[in-house]
Amino acid sequence: MDHPMPSAGRTITLPTLDYGDVTLTCPQWCTGHADHRPDTYRADIHHRGPDVVLAFHGAEIIAAGLSQSPFATIVTPGLGGPTVGASVSPPDRSLTPVDLYSLAVALDSYADQLRDLAEQLHALLVGGAR
Template sequence: MDHPMPSAGRTITLPTIDHGEVTLPEPSWCAGHADHRPDTHRADILHKGPDIVLAFHGAEIIAAGLAQSPCATLPTRPEFGGRTVGVSVSPVDRTLNPVQLYSLAAALDGFADQLRDLADQLTAILAGGAR
């Protein structure tokens, strides 16, 4: 079942290689289509919101943002999203639904706990404790 976000009347017209000019409702969260190329197929049009990014020392660890392919056909690879709005996550290279996104957040929480355990272990080693 499709769950498009309300567009508040905004539309975007984009050139495509297979359907010419295509006019679509544009979700309020869409950051625009500055990178759209005219040789794009209609099924590959992507609404993308701004990413949230976890970076450390200038390196991007993970990024995520809303995404929707409003003209997608039946997906041959559902992990890349479709007509239903999802959250695109990289470098996981998947578009996740809410349940999957909560699972990722739980995995990241678990990883953070493991990092804290390593920090505790390293602190003990550096203090001359456990080797």
Template sequence: MTEPRLITLPTLDHGDVTLTCPPWCRGHDDHRPDTYRADILHKGPDHTLTFRAAEVLTAGLAQSPYATLDAPELGGRTVGVSVYPPGRTVTPVDLYGLAASLDSFADRIRDLADQLHTILAGGAR
């Protein structure tokens, strides 16, 4: 995290827009000058779940301070967490639900590993 900082970004519809980046924002190196003001996006670092070098799930803080709707699930003005897949911004309650689903899925994967181990050892099929 860094300190909040003022930045100026060129936009297609409002010219140069000066705004404050939140401390968790990783910067705007990927900002394009042909972007509309409503599409300005503060994005924090992604937390990525990988398996065998393949990206399975990513999540990170996101905010569109000039979004036309304040709908966090659409990446609105309120800070949310962007999750991909499914490619949407979620609320804290949604994140707890996702974590519970991942815990449950991990249990099912362990059960499959046990079943496979038994089968490969010549046990029940």
């Protein structure tokens, strides 16, 4: 599915609690800052891309999207920061490309387990076993 994205080089100015008005350039994938509040600290400003969502029966199971906090001072992996990452929820962590591939492998394995469970359930229902 294609998502409309703003053009690269779009400059915005956001009010912050600690630095006043902060002007920054949004990356091409950033969907905007409509949810920005003026009582936000500069370090908490973040760019977000559109989410890739797995939903089932109207419930969101997992969502992931590009994320970057250009003024963050956090250097703890998994908590986001000035380097672009993939924000995944759950588990509410920022993932590297390697981590994201590992998550995809885990989801593939889980899908296999669900198919096995579906076959077991089908056999129980068809066979009348309890």
